Amino acid sequence: MAEKAIKEQEQRHLEHVLTEIKKAKTRAEERIKTAKNDIEDINQQTNDIHLNTTTYSGMMDTAMSFRAQQQMLDERHNSWQHAADHLATLQRLEQKPYFARIDFKEKGADKPESVYIGLASFSDQPDHFLVYDWRAPISSVYYEGKLGQVSYETPVGPQEVDLTLKRQFQIKDGTIVTIFDTDEQVGDQMLLEALGNHSSTKMKSIVTTIQRTQNEIIRDTKDDLLFVQGAAGSGKTAAVLQRVAWLLYRYRGHLTSSQVVLFSPNQLFNDYIDQVLPELGEHNMVQMTYFQFANRRVPGLHVQTLAQRFAASQDETNKNAQRLLTSLRYFEATGRYAKHLGHANMRFRNIMFNGKVFISKDKIREIYYSFNNNYKLGNRLDGTKEELIKYLNHRVSTEMRSKWVEERVQSLSKEELDTLFANEPREFESDDKEFKFLARKIVMQAFEPIKRAINHNQWLNINGQYLHLLRVTPKLVNLADYGLTLDQWQAFVDQTKEGLKKRQISATGITIYLYLYDLITGKHGQRDIRYVFVDEVQDYDPYQLAYLKFRFPRAKFTLLGDLNQAIFTHENSKSLLRQLSTMFDPEKTKVVQLTKSYRSTKQITDFTKHILLDGEAIEAFDRDGDLPQVIESGTFDGSVDTLVATLQKYQQEHDQVAIIGKTLEDSEQLFKALEQRGVKTTLIRTENQRLVKGTIIVPSFLAKGLEFDAVIVWNANNQQYHGDDERQLLYTICSRAMHELTLTAVGKVTPLLDQVPANEYELINK
Numbered sequence: 208m209a210e211k212a213i214k215e216q217e218q219r220h221l222e223h224v225l226t227e228i229k230k231a232k233t234r235a236e237e238r239i240k241t242a243k244n245d246i247e248d249i250n251q252q253t254n255d256i257h258l259n260t261t262t263y264s265g266m267m268d269t270a271m272s273f274r275a276q277q278q279m280l281d282e283r284h285n286s287w288q289h290a291a292d293h294l295a296t297l298q299r300l301e302q303k304p305y306f307a308r309i310d311f312k313e314k315g316a317d318k319p320e321s322v323y324i325g326l327a328s329f330s331d332q333p334d335h336f337l338v339y340d341w342r343a344p345i346s347s348v349y350y351e352g353k354l355g356q357v358s359y360e361t362p363v364g365p366q367e368v369d370l371t372l373k374r375q376f377q378i379k380d381g382t383i384v385t386i387f388d389t390d391e392q393v394g395d396q397m398l399l400e401a402l403g404n405h406s407s408t409k410m411k412s413i414v415t416t417i418q419r420t421q422n423e424i425i426r427d428t429k430d431d432l433l434f435v436q437g438a439a440g441s442g443k444t445a446a447v448l449q450r451v452a453w454l455l456y457r458y459r460g461h462l463t464s465s466q467v468v469l470f471s472p473n474q475l476f477n478d479y480i481d482q483v484l485p486e487l488g489e490h491n492m493v494q495m496t497y498f499q500f501a502n503r504r505v506p507g508l509h510v511q512t513l514a515q516r517f518a519a520s521q522d523e524t525n526k527n528a529q530r531l532l533t534s535l536r537y538f539e540a541t542g543r544y545a546k547h548l549g550h551a552n553m554r555f556r557n558i559m560f561n562g563k564v565f566i567s568k569d570k571i572r573e574i575y576y577s578f579n580n581n582y583k584l585g586n587r588l589d590g591t592k593e594e595l596i597k598y599l600n601h602r603v604s605t606e607m608r609s610k611w612v613e614e615r616v617q618s619l620s621k622e623e624l625d626t627l628f629a630n631e632p633r634e635f636e637s638d639d640k641e642f643k644f645l646a647r648k649i650v651m652q653a654f655e656p657i658k659r660a661i662n663h664n665q666w667l668n669i670n671g672q673y674l675h676l677l678r679v680t681p682k683l684v685n686l687a688d689y690g691l692t693l694d695q696w697q698a699f700v701d702q703t704k705e706g707l708k709k710r711q712i713s714a715t716g717i718t719i720y721l722y723l724y725d726l727i728t729g730k731h732g733q734r735d736i737r738y739v740f741v742d743e744v745q746d747y748d749p750y751q752l753a754y755l756k757f758r759f760p761r762a763k764f765t766l767l768g769d770l771n772q773a774i775f776t777h778e779n780s781k782s783l784l785r786q787l788s789t790m791f792d793p794e795k796t797k798v799v800q801l802t803k804s805y806r807s808t809k810q811i812t813d814f815t816k817h818i819l820l821d822g823e824a825i826e827a828f829d830r831d832g833d834l835p836q837v838i839e840s841g842t843f844d845g846s847v848d849t850l851v852a853t854l855q856k857y858q859q860e861h862d863q864v865a866i867i868g869k870t871l872e873d874s875e876q877l878f879k880a881l882e883q884r885g886v887k888t889t890l891i892r893t894e895n896q897r898l899v900k901g902t903i904i905v906p907s908f909l910a911k912g913l914e915f916d917a918v919i920v921w922n923a924n925n926q927q928y929h930g931d932d933e934r935q936l937l938y939t940i941c942s943r944a945m946h947e948l949t950l951t952a953v954g955k956v957t958p959l960l961d962q963v964p965a966n967e968y969e970l971i972n973k
């Protein structure tokens with residue numbers, strides 16, 4: 208068929224679908240109206256129910272009427288909600304009913320079928336689908352591959368079809384703007400257009416242009432561990448958000464968004480991605496950073512923040528100690544240590560009352576170890592609690608005889624007496640009985656905090672226990688394997704102890720601390736969580752991941768990372784994969800590599816990949832742009848001037864421009880210098896700030912996962928970025944740029960660019 212005729216025919220089809228959507232919208236609106244009226248009527252009737260409370264049967268009748276009304280109300284509310292959800296879907300479909308069509312022949316069928324694919328399903332009659340949800344099994348064919356024999360997964364097993372047509376549409380305001388017929392996986396033309404767009408403060412869904420390998424990630428159901436290793440900008444985050452949406456659809460009725468947890472690198476990133484799922488018509492999953500996850504459980508401790516972690520300089524001993532503490536071996540050692548606590552060495556705290564020891568730690572220890580040897584730690588804890596409460600109750604009668612209680616009873620005011628008596632009869636056989644009654648009440652009240660302390664495990668000395676674990680570590684693992692001597696280790700533990708006195712704990716320490724606490728208290732973790740996603744997994748260590756697995760014992764894990772972007776864990780990230788592979792059943796582990804980078808222009812991707820020593824595997828998507836610029840200036844002021852000039856140029860062409868400094872101090876210094884020149888920018892100081900439109904200045908460790916139209920790297924000189932340690936950091940920040948990239952340097956630019964071919968960037972000396 209000629210192109211024009213195809214377009215006309217498709218336009219007619221589109222109009223038909225739009226008409227049906229409009230009709231469905233009217234029906235949904237009517238249902239909403241009816242439900243609303245019904246609710247008003249029922250509320251009116253409820254008000255009219257005659258309250259008859261004079262007789263028992265009257266009361267029963269009244270109660271029954273209320274109950275019946277309530278049931279009717281619930282029913283109407285449900286149908287209202289249902290209709291409102293449906294209407295919201297129809298409104299989304301009305302904007303853009305579908306984006307693709309596939310024609311295929313099933314085995315044995317004589318005629319091909321056509322299916323249109325959109326953001327949600329739509330049928331005009333039962334089982335007559337005008338649009339299929341992009342997550343429906345058949346829609347997978349669209350993302351899978353070329354024309355011809357294609358197989359796709361269904362709940363009852365794989366199916367094969369002969370795909371004869373794959374067509375993409377761009378639709379605007381009810382009109383088909385363009386049609387592409389393609390036999391490639393989702394056509395480059397459409398992807399090129401999607402990638403050429405400007406960035407914004409919110410990430411967008413990639414549903415119309417999901418690539419084949421991404422589709423594989425999205426639809427994986429078999430594996431307990433899905434590890435996605437991909438270059439910067441290869442769509443790991445984008446794919447994984449689509450995966451959440453897909454899982455919610457695939458397991459609808461069995462899986463809700465509250466059973467899905469996503470660990471993100473920082474709060475800014477949370478904010479950046481929080482529109483993707485709602486755009487797809489789904490509720491957001493639980494989103495948090497590891498810091499938030501850990502910190503909310505230990506409100507009394509200050510866990511090292513991202514900025515502190517980034518700024519902490521590490522000597523050799525510290526690095527080695529970290530290597531030991533973050534290893535899977537140490538995770539296992541912590542488990543062994545906890546088991547042994549069932550026999551000895553548990554640390555306790557006195558329970559205090561009025562400034563004196565009320566139950567001594569020795570007494571608690573005696574109770575704790577009085578149970579049978581094969582008691583698990585959790586049972587031992589519960590048993591001890593029970594005994595402590597019994598002991599407390601026992602102490603009530605003795606305490607009632609103390610002087611302070613007598614004095615207290617004598618001095619009770621009338622109001623206090625009223626409260627103590629409450630509704631109880633005030634007739635007592637004797638004064639003594641009355642005294643006892645009041646004394647008991649007073650003691651019970653005074654013991655309330657003790658009861659709470661017992662129930663909240665305040666008699667456990669977790670700080671002491673954690674330090675003890677560290678102290679005995681040389682017996683649990685061989686220090687020499689981590690290049691440590693006994694003296695070095697002891698010094699490290701002393702340093703940790705000092706920190707703990709000031710209520711400070713490192714990012715590594717907190718996980719060990721929590722794991723130990725969970726083992727002692729016999730916590731089993733959150734069994735209701737079914738899927739856990741960890742983005743930027745290269746910044747996690749094996750211990751943390753093992754802990755997450757322990758905390759979410761029934762969850763399947765999807766881990767996304769780029770070992771080249773490890774900015775906290777440095778060289779350790781290489782061993783992460785190795786250690787990880789021992790944690791999951793190899794039969795149920797899948798590793799997917801994404802090598803194509805979609806975010807940046809070809810020029811930017813080529814430049815950034817050569818910052819890495821082994822970046823060759825990274826493949827640029829063929830989208831043209833300007834060469835990155837490197838501008839060296841003799842002085843700080845000169846460098847700020849060149850930055851301002853570049854910034855003004857970028858601001859004319861783009862919406863989102865970011866200036867990325869190495870540390871927070873660098874960023875602050877630049878912010879002030881720009882302010883003095885009257886250049887307005889927003890400085891992002893902490894991860895709790897929001898991303899705003901316009902130009903922002905952001906320190907490197909907060910730029911993770913984000914992207915901007917244009918990026919200016921502030922002062923990438925040879926002092927700021929010199930060691931190989933900083934190679935991955937520089938790669939990470941440069942790869943945030945979609946369309947333009949400039950590096951400025953006060954003095955000579957970093958030697959980390961030495962192996963970037965000279966024709967891949969423009970060097971300017973000012």
Ligand SMILES: Nc1ncnc2c1ncn2[C@@H]1O[C@H](COP(=O)(O)OP(=O)(O)OP(=O)(O)O)[C@@H](O)[C@H]1O
Nearest residue numbers: 413416417418439440441442443444445805806912
């Ligand atoms: N299939 C696709 N269709 C359209 N755009 C895509 C596709 N895949 C990725 N992108 C776009 O490429 C950019 C980078 O994607 P994303 O942020 O998910 O990459 P990433 O692998 O998580 O990157 P990084 O590790 O650098 O944070 C985003 O703008 C995303 O929308």
